[in-house]
Amino acid sequence: MAARTLFDKIWDDHVVETLPDGTSILYIDRHLVHEVTSPQAFEGLRLAGRKLRHPERTVAVVDHNVPTSDRSQPIEEAESRNQIETLERNVKEFGVPYFPLLSSNQGIVHVVGPEQGISLPGMTIVCGDSHTSTHGALGSLAFGIGTSEVEHVMATQTILQRPAKNMRVNVEGTPGAGVSAKDIMLAIIGHIGTAGGTGHVIEFAGSAIRGLDMAGRMTICNMAIEAGARAGLVAPDETTFEYVRNRPFAPKGEAFDQAVAYWKTLASDEGAHFDREVTLRAEDIGPTLTWGTSPETVLAITDTVPDPAQETDEAVKAQMQRMLDYMGLKAGQKIAGTPVDVVFIGSCTNSRIEDLRMAAQIAAGRKVAPGVRAMIVPGSGNVKRQAEEEGLDRIFLDAGFEWREAGCSMCLGMNPDRLTPGQRCASTSNRNFEGRQGPGGRTHLLSPAMAAAAAVTGCLTDVRELA
Amino acid sequence: MEKFVTLSAVAAALPEANIDTDKIIPARFLKTTQRTGLGKHAFDAMRYLPDGTENPDFVLNQQPWRKAEILVTYDNLGCGSSREHAPWALLDFGIRCVIAPSFADIFFNNCFKNGILPIRLPREVCDELMGDAQMGSNARLTVDLPRQVVIRPDGEEVPFEIDAFRKHLLLEGLDDIGQTLNHEASIATFEKRLDQDKSWLPTIHFD
Numbered sequence A: 001m002a003a004r005t006l007f008d009k010i011w012d013d014h015v016v017e018t019l020p021d022g023t024s025i026l027y028i029d030r031h032l033v034h035e036v037t038s039p040q041a042f043e044g045l046r047l048a049g050r051k052l053r054h055p056e057r058t059v060a061v062v063d064h065n066v067p068t069s070d071r072s073q074p075i076e077e078a079e080s081r082n083q084i085e086t087l088e089r090n091v092k093e094f095g096v097p098y099f100p101l102l103s104s105n106q107g108i109v110h111v112v113g114p115e116q117g118i119s120l121p122g123m124t125i126v127c128g129d130s131h132t133s134t135h136g137a138l139g140s141l142a143f144g145i146g147t148s149e150v151e152h153v154m155a156t157q158t159i160l161q162r163p164a165k166n167m168r169v170n171v172e173g174t175p176g177a178g179v180s181a182k183d184i185m186l187a188i189i190g191h192i193g194t195a196g197g198t199g200h201v202i203e204f205a206g207s208a209i210r211g212l213d214m215a216g217r218m219t220i221c222n223m224a225i226e227a228g229a230r231a232g233l234v235a236p237d238e239t240t241f242e243y244v245r246n247r248p249f250a251p252k253g254e255a256f257d258q259a260v261a262y263w264k265t266l267a268s269d270e271g272a273h274f275d276r277e278v279t280l281r282a283e284d285i286g287p288t289l290t291w292g293t294s295p296e297t298v299l300a301i302t303d304t305v306p307d308p309a310q311e312t313d314e315a316v317k318a319q320m321q322r323m324l325d326y327m328g329l330k331a332g333q334k335i336a337g338t339p340v341d342v343v344f345i346g347s348c349t350n351s352r353i354e355d356l357r358m359a360a361q362i363a364a365g366r367k368v369a370p371g372v373r374a375m376i377v378p379g380s381g382n383v384k385r386q387a388e389e390e391g392l393d394r395i396f397l398d399a400g401f402e403w404r405e406a407g408c409s410m411c412l413g414m415n416p417d418r419l420t421p422g423q424r425c426a427s428t429s430n431r432n433f434e435g436r437q438g439p440g441g442r443t444h445l446l447s448p449a450m451a452a453a454a455a456v457t458g459c460l461t462d463v464r465e466l467a
Numbered sequence B: 001m002e003k004f005v006t007l008s009a010v011a012a013a014l015p016e017a018n019i020d021t022d023k024i025i026p027a028r029f030l031k032t033t034q035r036t037g038l039g040k041h042a043f044d045a046m047r048y049l050p051d052g053t054e055n056p057d058f059v060l061n062q063q064p065w066r067k068a069e070i071l072v073t074y075d076n077l078g079c080g081s082s083r084e085h086a087p088w089a090l091l092d093f094g095i096r097c098v099i100a101p102s103f104a105d106i107f108f109n110n111c112f113k114n115g116i117l118p119i120r121l122p123r124e125v126c127d128e129l130m131g132d133a134q135m136g137s138n139a140r141l142t143v144d145l146p147r148q149v150v151i152r153p154d155g156e157e158v159p160f161e162i163d164a165f166r167k168h169l170l171l172e173g174l175d176d177i178g179q180t181l182n183h184e185a186s187i188a189t190f191e192k193r194l195d196q197d198k199s200w201l202p203t204i205h206f207d
């Protein structure tokens, strides 16, 4: 057989049938469901008199809307409450396994899946959420789908897809001080652009990626969608197997060994064809952040804000100027030293225990700068509990951070955690679109350590100065 | 789903690249449990001023583009989230066809599932169509799906590509669950093999 990529292998293994026009019916091993993109799908099933083909291959969780403050009180916002209650009715009616709000296992769907061993290597995983690409860090083919497709998966346990093209992004070398997976991924997106991966599945490879722990790999794959890719992947290796072992829903004993034997066959073959290949050197990447309202507008913390006058394309020039105006920045100004109002550490990109440890290292023994609101929103109830066992909550609380309950929170501001117009936020999330964190809000995407540095200095700061 | 065969309509030009799904429909409007009713919030931040009144400078607030059924933009339309609320909002506003040099994958898919036809055309062609669009109701564009052409006001025909299966579904207004269930036997066979070959694959049961 011809040499195949990791993507090719998982794909081939899940094709039920290929239709004459080249569309495949692709089998889905795991379907993750949340409250925002599922109500219309359940409604569709109900109207058509259909059931879930495999509720036992499906898991539901609430995350987007949930309050991250005191949960002993009923949810205040009526529409949010309605969406959550609708999910609860639906999972009961259709028999779907569900982590309710008050479960310690509740959290952001892309944190919960891997943490529980619900997402495993070699699987096809879908969810009505674009950041499903996160689960690709395990070496699974995981991608976001729309609500009509959610309904399709519920009814058929399959999805209609055409094969994606293969792209490989290699990051070689050893990252320098203050450089984490987030900095690497922002640098990659800056390099290939937000449409750089369109139509492709990106496999992340190279020594710097191999050297990352699973949380770091999840940060990378999480943002594959920000590079336009359909999915991101990292080949499963010992780091992956060790991570998966003993997770609550992972196979155990002999079944685990069988699974590992299979997972080991998945890595891309020597000589497999990639339609596009890009290589970056880890040593060239410094602490990185965004300046504009698209994730590709990245710069190093030591850089100055770019000047639209240097652009030749009129449309690009106009768009850059619009971004500068929206962000309240001037061409040529140093990005470091820009004051921030809010710091948000959380989201499916950076809310795992490893992320919180990085932030705590910077926060320890320091104070949040006066006038800055800094919040930590763990990715799941389990992350929160573990952080408390390690005493990280004390470090944050002593420094003046808010220590909150798990959920999406200010990543998209569907719950009350929102920016007000003009507020500038150093955020560990993944999207800096206009209004994403609240109407008129200004978002700078950066790593947990850089976010913590901004919190304690009150401005965008090179984290290496605090190390 | 409504069929899409031909459409002759006013087109609106939004000469921007990377119009993301947050721009098409901001997250705070995603709390609905319905597919309809989002049209009034389509392009909310561009369409309304901070005090909630209409922004008179925004094209979809101007005549005749309030009735636009075709939208022409630059690259990477619909990037960002997977929310199908984006095509629902467009559809509820009245948009049945979107034309751009390129689209984000999930958005592109989601359009088809809702009877919206996304058409990829080169940037230069989009520029020309934007020029037509700016002429307003004197310059309707016609989209002929069976023949796969966009017909400009001067009669020039611009051909476009579309994959045969999706074209068929749009023309017939078919939802694809029914189509896939015609292949139920293959799915069942696949599942039998799956149980044998990957017996380690856990299913999820809560007590």
Ligand code: SF4
Binding pocket: A063, A064, A108, A109, A110, A129, A131, A347, A348, A349, A407, A408, A411, A412, A429, A430
């Ligand atoms: S944390 Fe943000 S990006 Fe992640 S799933 Fe929630 S809303 Fe989406």
